[in-house]
Amino acid sequence: xxxxxxxxxxxxxxxxxxxxxxxxxxxxxxxxxxxxxxxxxxxxxxxxxxxxxxxxxxxxxxxxxxxxxxxxxxxxxxxxxxxxxxxxxxxxxxxxxxxxxxxxxxxxxxxxxxxxxxxxxxxxxxxxxxxxxxxxxxxxxxxxxxxxxxxxxxxxxxxxxxxxxxxxxxxxxxxxxxxxxxxxxxxxxxxxxxxxxxxxxxxxxxxx
Amino acid sequence: xxxxxxxxxxxxxxxxxxxxxxxxxxxxxxxxxxxxxxxxxxxxxxxxxxxxxxxxxxxxxxxxxxxxxxxxxxxxxxxxxxxxxxxxxxxxxxxxxxxxxxxxxxxxxxxxxxxxxxxxxxxxxxxxxxxxxxxxxxxxxxxxxxxxxxxxxxxxxxxxxxxxxxxxxxxxxxxxxxxxxxxxxxxxxxxxxxxxxxxxxxxxxxxx
Numbered sequence: 001x002x003x004x005x006x007x008x009x010x011x012x013x014x015x016x017x018x019x020x021x022x023x024x025x026x027x028x029x030x031x032x033x034x035x036x037x038x039x040x041x042x043x044x045x046x047x048x049x050x051x052x053x054x055x056x057x058x059x060x061x062x063x064x065x066x067x068x069x070x071x072x073x074x075x076x077x078x079x080x081x082x083x084x085x086x087x088x089x090x091x092x093x094x095x096x097x098x099x100x101x102x103x104x105x106x107x108x109x110x111x112x113x114x115x116x117x118x119x120x121x122x123x124x125x126x127x128x129x130x131x132x133x134x135x136x137x138x139x140x141x142x143x144x145x146x147x148x149x150x151x152x153x154x155x156x157x158x159x160x161x162x163x164x165x166x167x168x169x170x171x172x173x174x175x176x177x178x179x180x181x182x183x184x185x186x187x188x189x190x191x192x193x194x195x196x197x198x199x200x201x202x203x204x205x206x207x208x
Numbered sequence: 209x210x211x212x213x214x215x216x217x218x219x220x221x222x223x224x225x226x227x228x229x230x231x232x233x234x235x236x237x238x239x240x241x242x243x244x245x246x247x248x249x250x251x252x253x254x255x256x257x258x259x260x261x262x263x264x265x266x267x268x269x270x271x272x273x274x275x276x277x278x279x280x281x282x283x284x285x286x287x288x289x290x291x292x293x294x295x296x297x298x299x300x301x302x303x304x305x306x307x308x309x310x311x312x313x314x315x316x317x318x319x320x321x322x323x324x325x326x327x328x329x330x331x332x333x334x335x336x337x338x339x340x341x342x343x344x345x346x347x348x349x350x351x352x353x354x355x356x357x358x359x360x361x362x363x364x365x366x367x368x369x370x371x372x373x374x375x376x377x378x379x380x381x382x383x384x385x386x387x388x389x390x391x392x393x394x395x396x397x398x399x400x401x402x403x404x405x406x407x408x409x410x411x412x413x414x415x416x
Contacts, residue, residue: 004216010240011216012282016248016275024250024358027242031362033220034235040224041231067224074220091225146376150369156241157365160409161358167416170352201368208375 004030004077016166020088021081028122028161029080033073035154036129038147039136040066048139055139062132062139069129073122073158080118080165088112109174116169116182123186126155129192134196137203149204156197163190212238212285228296229289236330236369237288241281243362244337246343246355248274254349263347270340270347277337280364281330288326288373295319317382324377324390330370333396334363335401342404345411357412364405371398 003011003022011030015022043063046052052059053079090111093104133152140148166186170179211219211230219238223230230238236329251271254260260267298319341360348356374394378387 008212008219008238008285009282012238012245012278015242015254016245016251016278018252024246024355027246027358027362030216030220031239031242031365034223034239037220037224037233038232041226044224044226070220070224074217077216146372147232149372150235150365153365153368153372154235157239157358157361159373160361164354164357164361164416167413169309171416204372208372208379 002078003081004074021079021084023080023084024082024161025084025119025122025165026077028119028158028165029073031074031154031161032122032126032129032158033070034065034152035126035158036070036132038151038154039129039132040070042136042140042144042147042151045144045147046139047138049141052139054142055090058135058139059110062135066129066132069125069132069176073125073129076118076122082124083115083118087115093109109170112169112173113175115176116166116173118180119162119169120186123159123166123189123193126159126162127189130155130159130193130200132198133200137200137207142207145204145207149201152197152200152204156194156201159190159193159197162186210286212282229292230285231292232369233292233327233330233373234285234289236327236338236366236373237281237284239246239362239369240330240334240337240366241278241285241349243334243366244274244278244281244340246362247340248278248361250344250352250355250359252349253355257405258348259384260347260349265348268345270343273416274337274340275286277333277340281333281337284326284330284333288330291323291326295323316380320377320381321383324374324381327370327373327377328390328394329369331374331397331401334367334370335397336407338363338367338401338408341408347410350415352416353412357409357416360405360408360412364402364409367398367401367405370394 032172043059046059090108095101095104136147163186251267254267298316303309303312341356345356371394381387
C-alpha cells in the first residue's frame with residue numbers, strides 16, 4: 001500500500017513509530033505538497049472574482065503549475081521510501097573479507113547517491129512552489145492572504161527538511177565531485193528559497 | 209467523514225480546492241501533528257539502545273507526551289473545520305434592518321471568538337512539542353538527529369501558521385480586552401517557540 005493512500009491519522013501514527021519509512025524525507029515531501037496545495041486553494045478562491053480579473057490569466061497559470069508541483073511532491077513521499085530500502089539493505093551486507101568489504105562499499109556508495117535523488121528533487125520543487133506564492137501574495141485574493149502565509153511557512157519547512165536529508169546522505173559519499181555539485185545546488189536553492197519565503201511572509205503580515 | 213480519515217492524497221486534493229475546509233488552520237494542525245510524530249519516532253529509535261540507557265526514563269516521558277500532543281494536534285484538524293462553519297453562517301446572516309444588523313454583529317463577534325480557540329490551541333501545543341525536540345536533540349539517538357531537525361522545522365511552520373489564523377480572527381474582534389490577552393499569549397509563545405526551534409535546528413547541523 002502506498003504511504004499517501006494511508007489516512008492522515010495512519011500516516012502520523014506510522015511516522016511516530018520506529019518503522020523505517022516514512023521518516024523525515026517523506027514528511028518533508030508531504031508538508032511541501034500541502035504548502036503547494038495552499039497556493040492552488042488561493043488561486044481557486046481568486047479565479048472568477050471581478051476585483052482580480054486583471055490577473056485571471058496569471059492565476060490560471062499559477063494554478064496549473066501548483067497542481068503539477070503538488071502531485072510531484074506527493075509522489076516523492078513514496079519515492080523517498082523506495083530509495084531507502086536499497087540503502088538499508090546495503091548497510092546489512094556482509095563485510096568480513098576484503099572482497100566483501102569492497103563490494104559493500106561499492107553498493108553502499110551507489111545507494112547513497114540514489115537516496116539523495118528524492119531530497120534534491122524536494123528542494124527543487126519546493127523552491128518552485130515558493131516562487132508561486134511570491135507571485136500570489138500580490139495577485140491572489142486578499143481574503144485568502146493568510147493561506148499564502150501558511151503555504152510559504154510549510155514550504156520553508158519542507159525545503160530546509162529536504163536539504164537536511166541531502167546532507168545526511170552526502171556526508172557519507174566519497175565522490176567529492178558529486179558531493180560539491182549537489183551541495184552547491186541545494187545550498188543555493190535553500191538560501192534563496194528561505195529568503196523569498198520570509199519576504200512573502202512579511203508581505204502577508206503587512207496586508208493582514 | 210472526518211478530514212483526518214481522508215487519505216493524504218485526498219487531504220491535499222481538497223486542501224487545494226475552493227472548499228471552505230480544510231484551510232490554513234487545518235494544514236497548520238496536521239503539520240504540527242507530523243512534527244510532533246517525528247519526536248515520537250526519535251524516541252522509538254532511541255529507546256532500548258545501550259548507548260542512551262542513561263536517558264531511557266526521559267525518553268519514555270518524551271514519547272508519552274509526544275503521543276498525546278500528536279493526537280491533540282490531529283484532532284484540531286477537524287475542530288478547526290467545525291468552528292469555521294458557524295463563522296461562515298454568521299457572515300451570511302441578513303443585515304437589512306437595525307435589529308438584524310445588531311443581531312448579526314452579536315453572532316459574528318461570538319463566532320470570531322470561538323474560531324480563535326483552535327488556532328490558539330495549535331500555538332500552545334506546538335510550543336510544547338518544540339520543547340520536546342529541545343530535550344531530544346541532546347538525549348535522542350544521533351542516528352535520528354535529522355528527524356529532530358525536520359520535526360522542529362514542521363513545528364516552526366505550524367506555530368507561525370497557528371498565529372496567522374489567530375490574527376485573521378482577532379483583527380475583526382471588538383472586545384479589546386479579549387484581543388490583547390490573546391495577542392499577548394500567542395505572540396510570546398510564537399516568539400519563544402521560533403527562537404527555540406531555530407536553536408535546536410542549529411544544534412542539529414552541528415551534530416550532523
